[in-house]
Amino acid sequence: MNLTAQDEIAVYVEGVREALAGLPAATRDELLEDLPEHLAEVLAEGGGSLYERLGPPAAYAAELSASAGFTTATPPAGERSRIAETAARHRARIDRVLRRADERAGPVLGYARASEFLALLRPAWWVLRGYLAAMAVAFMLHDHDTPLGLLPRAGDDDLAAILLLSLGILGSIWLGRRARPAGSWPRRLQRLGTGFLVIFAVVGFFEVDSAAQRDYYYTVEYTDPPPEPLSDIRDVFVYDAEGRLLVGVQLYDQHGRPIRLGDPMCDDELDSPVPIVNPGYPYCPDQAPFRAGEPSLSTAPSTGPSAGDAEQPPATPTTPAIPSPSR
Amino acid sequence: MLRVDATQLLKGVLDLAVLAVLRDEDGYGYDILRRLRAAGLEEVGDASVYGTLRRLFNNGLLNSYVVPSDEGPHRKYYALNEAGRAELQSSGKVWQGFASIMEDLLRERGKA
Structure with missing residues (x-):
């Protein structure tokens, strides 16, 4: 049959x-x-x-x-x-x-x-019912400090969880394939169990759903913001066409807003940071990556006249004047 | 209309018919239905036979036993017991008397 x-x-x-x-x-x-x-x-x-x-x-x-x-x-x-x-x-x-x-x-x-x-759809329901029954058993047995996952884990053992799951599903299929229980009490008991599992499933479903959403918010909260471009720049070194280092350089964007990069600090010989005194870039001319000429603060204004005045305001302005655009 | 009459008639004699087909050989539900139909009671309903068997069994006229089957479902066989045989005999006589009266009546009418 x-x-x-x-x-x-x-x-x-x-x-x-x-x-x-x-x-x-x-x-x-x-x-x-x-x-x-x-x-x-x-x-x-x-x-x-x-x-x-x-x-x-x-x-x-x-x-x-x-x-x-x-x-x-x-x-x-x-x-x-x-x-x-x-x-x-x-x-x-x-x-x-x-x-x-x-x-x-x-x-x-x-x-x-x-x-x-x-x-x-009945066999599909049997499988689902077996899964739900296994989950219900695991829910009652498991340590309530740790949240229950998708496997019916009563302890830490994954194998035991899979075993419990298989038992639940096979048992449910067996129960389903059997004819309806003859007595009215077994039947009532089965109906009661089904009702319980349905409620358990609905509650569990929303529980898992909100837990998944919570996890998502956590990820957003705890992940570092993506690194901004130029965020690891600590100093700026500008060279002229002859490869000479310019000092006291002021940087502005197209709206005339000063571009601030890096940290206006310099490490001294003892590696302890001291605030810089000279305005403009580079903060620490001593640490220039290339050394074509010998840069020094005093020679800076006269080193690169060919580089254009716009890019090289006076080396020691007390109040940096906004340079006029070069075009 | 005739069909309804046949059904009505059947209701009165189905017990007797079921007892009769079990007289010589035990049978299970569907088998009994088939025998009744084969005998000419085409109108007999499955539910009627099943219900009648349950009632005769509850009234103590039938014994039952289950015969396991390798292919297909287990079958519950019904058999006449002593009470069933006695009932078949007495009811059978009542029916035969009634039937012969009806036959006479119908023959008279036919002549008239």
Whole structure:
């Protein structure tokens, strides 16, 4: 018996069960006890789906309960049964609405009924359920100081986590492949567990989502700002066309704003920084990388007249005059 | 209309029909349905047979046992027990009496 046949049977039996909602649970369970096996026989005969061969589950249920000697129509007296009857009526109405929605939504998904499509997704749900169960177990067992990752780690051991994950998924598939539990208690327990896992999944999903976002903000906070260009420049040395070092150079941008680069400090012989006294670049002429001429502060104004006055204001201005643009 | 009548008639005698097809040989649900249809009760519904089997079993007229199967589902076989045989005999007599009366009635009408 393949999976789709089993699914088809489960869906059909569920439909019959819902249609028999008016019966006491024990009677209903007893009545439906053998139905999956019986329907498997019907299906094994071939000749169309259960729906085609037996009609809608509700009709099947009506015929079944009538022939088995139960009538859902006769309302037994008493407050309790009246409530049960009302509940059954509401359930039947909800059932009808769901069935209509099922049939309407089907073509959108490319199936006659949406439930046919959902039945195909069942094994995927089993796998997801196994994962969620493993995560729930790990969540209860793990050390709450460290956040839980995506693997169900109960301790530090990755292998144990993968083992737990495999166990959860295989167990869930096994549980799914088995027929529905017969008793009403195991069934209720399974429903309760499913509900718990769904809530756990939703809460966990948002938890993981916000954690991921938090991580992103942390990265932004803790990463150094990207290095600005020229940020590692400590001093500027300007040479004229003859390769002579110019001193007392003032730099301006196109708006006439002074360009400030480096650190106006010089290390003396003892390697301790002292503030420089001479204005303009270079701050520390002694550390010039190339030495074509012998630069000195006193000779600076006269060394490079050919370099242009604009680039070389007077060497010792008390208030640096803004040079006129050379063009 | 005739179809509805046949269904109505069937309701009254389905118990007896099921007991009858189990008289010589045990059977499982679908097998019993097939026998009934083969015998000519084309209208009999799957759910009716299944429900009837459950009821006869609950009333103590049938025994059941499961036969495991390598391919396909396990089958629950039903068998007549003593109470079932007694019921088949007494109800069968009632039905035969009723049927012969009906036959006479219909023959009278046909002549008239």
